[in-house]
Amino acid sequence: MTEVLDSYQLLLKGSWITIQLTVYGSVLALVLAVVFGLAGTSRNRAVRTLNRVYVEFFRGTATLVLMFWFFYALPLVGLRFTPMFAAVLALGLNVGAYGAEVVRGAINAVPRAQYEATIALNLTPAQRMRRVLLPQAVALMLPPFGNLLIELMKGTAIVSLITISDLTFRAKQIQSSTGETLWTFVVILVLYFAIAQILQLLVRYAERRVDRMLGRRPDKGDGKLSDLAVGAPGSGVG
Amino acid sequence: MSWDWNYTGEFLPDLLSGLRITIVATLLGYLLALALGLVWTLLRRSRNPFVSQTTRWVVEFIRSTPLLVQLYFIFFVFPSFGLTLGPLTAGVIGLGLHFSAYTSEVYRAGIEDVPRGQWEATVALNLPRRRVWQDVILPQAVRKVVPTLGNYLIAMFKDSPLLLAINVIELLGAAYKVGTETLRFLEPITVVGLLFVLVSVVSSIIVRRLERRYATY
Numbered sequence: 001m002t003e004v005l006d007s008y009q010l011l012l013k014g015s016w017i018t019i020q021l022t023v024y025g026s027v028l029a030l031v032l033a034v035v036f037g038l039a040g041t042s043r044n045r046a047v048r049t050l051n052r053v054y055v056e057f058f059r060g061t062a063t064l065v066l067m068f069w070f071f072y073a074l075p076l077v078g079l080r081f082t083p084m085f086a087a088v089l090a091l092g093l094n095v096g097a098y099g100a101e102v103v104r105g106a107i108n109a110v111p112r113a114q115y116e117a118t119i120a121l122n123l124t125p126a127q128r129m130r131r132v133l134l135p136q137a138v139a140l141m142l143p144p145f146g147n148l149l150i151e152l153m154k155g156t157a158i159v160s161l162i163t164i165s166d167l168t169f170r171a172k173q174i175q176s177s178t179g180e181t182l183w184t185f186v187v188i189l190v191l192y193f194a195i196a197q198i199l200q201l202l203v204r205y206a207e208r209r210v211d212r213m214l215g216r217r218p219d220k221g222d223g224k225l226s227d228l229a230v231g232a233p234g235s236g237v238g
Numbered sequence: 239m240s241w242d243w244n245y246t247g248e249f250l251p252d253l254l255s256g257l258r259i260t261i262v263a264t265l266l267g268y269l270l271a272l273a274l275g276l277v278w279t280l281l282r283r284s285r286n287p288f289v290s291q292t293t294r295w296v297v298e299f300i301r302s303t304p305l306l307v308q309l310y311f312i313f314f315v316f317p318s319f320g321l322t323l324g325p326l327t328a329g330v331i332g333l334g335l336h337f338s339a340y341t342s343e344v345y346r347a348g349i350e351d352v353p354r355g356q357w358e359a360t361v362a363l364n365l366p367r368r369r370v371w372q373d374v375i376l377p378q379a380v381r382k383v384v385p386t387l388g389n390y391l392i393a394m395f396k397d398s399p400l401l402l403a404i405n406v407i408e409l410l411g412a413a414y415k416v417g418t419e420t421l422r423f424l425e426p427i428t429v430v431g432l433l434f435v436l437v438s439v440v441s442s443i444i445v446r447r448l449e450r451r452y453a454t455y
Contacts, residue, residue, distance in 0.1 A: 056442070061434050062397065150302055155304070157305075158400060162294055185311040
């Protein structure tokens with residue numbers, strides 16, 4: 001136990017990489033989710049197809065396969081990424097595909113009357129989206145986005161397999177240098193759990209803020225199948 | 239460097255045996271997840287607050303820590319308690335344990351989604367406990383839960399490549415092995431990627447069918 005805690009510097013370094021990966025990955029995922037999610041609500045058939053292709057493809061591939069592909073296969077055709085870049089790309093593309101479904105589903109879930117009112121008021125499509133539909137959709141998106149954020153954070157553990165020295169990588173390192181198998185992995189699991197709980201607190205805070213901004217009472221959302229399915233890995237959202 | 243078709247033909251049999259391991263691990267892990275998830279759900283419904291709260295935290299813990307680290311834990315830590323597991327066994331237990339946290343949430347949500355009036359009606363009709371579950375609650379809960387559970391089967395299939403980290407030669411592991419032997423990763427990993435997309439697209443079509451079939455009351 002003490003030997004593991006003595007390696008706290010390695011643990012800190014690893015945690016920092018894990019947090020960095022989570023931040024970069026989720027920023028990329030968020031951008032992709034908004035772009036492709038909006039594409040999914042377009043009236044233009046070609047644009048909607050773009051959304052389907054992106055979502056089906058990147059939700060369909062396993063993240064680790066994608067990461068290996070970027071890291072091992074692409075250099076053979078002349079595209080060479082740093083491990084960090086390959087990892088962020090794989091995580092962002094994968095989680096972004098789930099996020100795009102969340103965005104699309106949330107926009108479609110805004111009551112139809114709101115949409116009709118924007119037409120009655122003669123708003124332009126951009127105004128409709130920006131001033132009426134998106135603000136209401138954002139409140140619906142937050143809980144599933146929170147789940148996705150935690151999925152992404154957990155997903156970062158696989159980067160240790162392409163030589164990035166994140167928390168999991170450090171765990172293996174500490175395990176082989178100290179021989180303390182049990183405590184190393186207990187400590188690592190607890191660290192991941194702590195990071196997840198902190199992320200959850202941040203998401204709850206954001207949910208409360210947005211609900212208050214929109215003048216809604218916070219929805220407890222406990223035990224509703226629809227809430228749960230939305231952020232789940234591999235679930236068809238929308 | 240361009241695609242080498244001869245090479246692709248040569249390694250396909252290796253990938254197929256990898257695929258077999260992937261399927262075995264996914265199905266066994268899924269069965270374990272379905273069963274263990276039920277145990278969590280029942281424990282959470284316990285009237286003893288200690289049991290139900292502890293279960294809540296256990297499930298939350300399993301759900302918010304990475305599958306990869308859990309696999310390492312099972313594979314490396316269990317032997318120090320005198321329980322040495324083969325890679326595939328450890329992998330199946332890891333997948334099953336990890337996804338049991340998800341299935342248990344699905345069961346719970348399914349049960350809680352049954353309208354309150356249905357519970358009240360069973361009280362009004364004075365139905366015995368067994369018939370409440372068997373004839374009223376479960377039939378309604380199950381039809382809502384089936385598509386979601388189907389999604390988790392797909393999710394588990396997509397997480398199965400992580401098993402290569404504990405030396406299971408599943409699909410991606412087989413591709414990686416072929417790649418290290420020939421120093422050509424392009425073809426094997428691309429083929430694996432395409433296989434995953436194929437299986438996921440087909441299975442999500444099936445799940446969507448299930449949704450349509452079970453969604454109507």
